[in-house]
Amino acid sequence: MSKKLFAGIILGGAATAASWALIPERKRQLLKERANAKMGDIADYVTDYALNALDIVDEKLAEMDDNGVTDNVKAATEKVKKTKDQVLDHLTNDEFDKQTAAIRKKLAKAHEKENDADDDIVIDATHEE
The missing domain is CATH 1.10.12 (Lyase 2-enoyl-coa Hydratase; Chain  A, domain 2)
Incomplete structure (x- = not known):
């Protein structure tokens, strides 16, 4: 099974590289900009989620200290x-x-x-x- 997986990765990588080379330069630039924008949105979402989680934990710890x-x-x-x-x-x-x-x-x-x-x-x- 590992040989099939490795072969699939190689063939998939080759197909991706070939299709990337066939895309016009302007289209490639748009894809890169979209990918960077999505990655930025994901990073912002994860950061907001982590900060909200930390706020909740801090609030619960403060409640616990108030209760002795x-x-x-x-x-x-x-x-x-x-x-x-x-x-x-x-x-x-x-x-x-x-x-x-x-x-x-x-x-x-x-x-x-x-x-x-x-x-x-x-x-x-x-x-x-």
């Missing part, structure tokens, strides 16, 4: 930082290491009992030894 969105985002950020600090404190706390050691001890005891009918390991955080 910035304050809400800052509050949420602070809450996430606080929660992160709590989790890190819990993981680095000595109590966490003691709890982990107790769980390991229970798991080791569970493997020692070969005649135990209940092979399930139950970790219950509500019951302390």
